[in-house]
Amino acid sequence: MKPLSPIVQFDAALLNQYNQALPRYTSYPPATELTPDFGVEAFQSAIAIGNYKNTPLSLYCHIPFCETPCYFCGCNTVITQRKEVAETYLGYIARHIHQVASLVSPDRRVHQLHWGGGTPNYLSQSQVEFLWDQLQKHFRFDEAAEISIEINPSYVNREYILFLRRLGFNRISFGIQDFNPKVQEAVNRIQPEGMLFDVMRWIREAGFESVNVDLIYGLPFQTSETFQETVQKTLQLNPDRIAVFNFAYIPWLKPIQKRMPESAMPNADEKMKILQQTIAQLTEADYVFIGMDHFAKPNDELAIAQQAGELHRNFQGYTTKPESDLLGFGMTSISMLQDVYVQNQKGLKDFYRAIDANQLPIERGVQLNQDDLIRRTVIMELMCQFQLSVQDLENKYHLGFDLDFNDYFAKALPKLDALEADGLLKRWGDGIEVTPIGRLLIRNIASAFDAYLGNRKIETFSKSI
Known part of the structure; x- marks a missing residue:
């Protein structure tokens, strides 16, 4: 990883342009x-x-x-x-x-x-x-x-x-x-x-x-x-x-x-x-x-x-x-294991009823597949470090198949090109770096790798800014 400057820059025109409803990516896939x-x-x-x-x-x-x-x-x-x-x-x-x-x-x-x-x-x-x-x-x-x-x-x-x-x-x-x-x-x-x-x-x-x-x-x-x-x-x-x-x-x-x-x-x-x-x-x-x-x-x-x-x-x-x-206890809390997310019952009565029946009070969940895990790694690296090493990603997931970043994320490349043209990120030989202007719009950058986004109602999410 390259040392990063802590600077964040404000560009009102770009913020208005990209101000759309998106997940906060506390997890991928989102809850x-x-x-x-x-x-x-x-x-x-x-x-x-x-x-x-x-x-x-x-x-x-x-x-x-x-x-x-x-x-x-x-x-x-x-x-x-x-x-x-x-x-x-x-x-x-x-x-x-x-x-x-x-x-x-x-x-x-x-x-x-x-x-x-x-x-x-x-x-x-x-x-x-x-x-x-x-x-x-x-x-x-x-x-x-x-x-x-x-x-x-x-x-x-x-x-x-x-x-x-x-x-x-x-x-x-x-x-x-x-x-x-x-x-x-x-x-x-x-x-x-x-x-x-x-x-x-x-x-x-x-x-x-x-x-x-x-x-x-x-x-x-x-x-x-x-x-x-x-x-x-x-x-x-x-x-x-x-x-x-x-x-x-x-x-x-x-x-x-x-x-x-x-x-x-x-x-x-x-x-x-x-x-x-x-x-x-x-x-x-x-x-x-x-x-x-x-x-x-x-x-x-x-x-x-x-x-x-x-x-x-x-x-x-x-x-x-x-x-x-992460193990969540109590109503509505979420557990986040390596490839499984579950949420407990949202209602008190339902939470109590499950425990009285000696059942885990799980209301809903999802098991991540290999594609989810790869995309999660990309999104979390960008969200946390503001940069991504493609070589590190390819090395991490070499087992089972050869991961070529550009081939695997071919559908995301046009979005990345547009984000780069607007100055939100830079692509260099081995990776992606979020610019100081792009840091406030990190959710937009992360969404380029979100395979589920088109299937969701945007009313579910808050806007980027």
């Missing part, structure tokens, strides 16, 4: 390709292969509950203030952990654990300890494991933050979205500025190794001026990583979004101005553009791994850990 006609035997077999290879593990626990809805949210959540529902859910997720762990070799080490939601800090301290103990009981954690949790700042205090760190969490993430009170009111996420700074102070006091915050642009009442203030205040918080997401208005999929005033949302030109300004602010503050919508400090391990060509990506986002088998 839209999972189908109900999937046998659990393939999942069990994939775990057995991982046992034989002693593949590292990544674990994900989905805590779906929230006390109040955030109108922008696209996650799978259960809105309730009846805290007793969490007790029932924890009993079932513990049984689910036992189900899957019984298939996994005890020699395999966990390199990564993440709790997402919903609102994981919906749980009381005793409930957090219960779930933590279940995981520790059934799996062997590496001493250097990344153990992260998402929190809602509105529902934590100093004691809770210190408790999480003492228990063993070493990374933490929370959503800011926007500092502006008018925007917060419109999206039903009231978070006073002083509270956010208190939470960050408690996190630093607790000694978390890494802190990530999320911002969203495209929300009601946002302007380039107001969002500039949000970014400035975010920089004062001094997080290690910042994610800046483009809000996808999809009320046909997420009806709760209808509660926001659509007429108050920034138009396409204003959103583009917000994005350009945000990139300038973050890069001037020495944050490195990692990819998609993620920025990190130059000494952060994500930035270091990308420079070394060792960055990876899975359903949890960018990671420095080696390729692992």
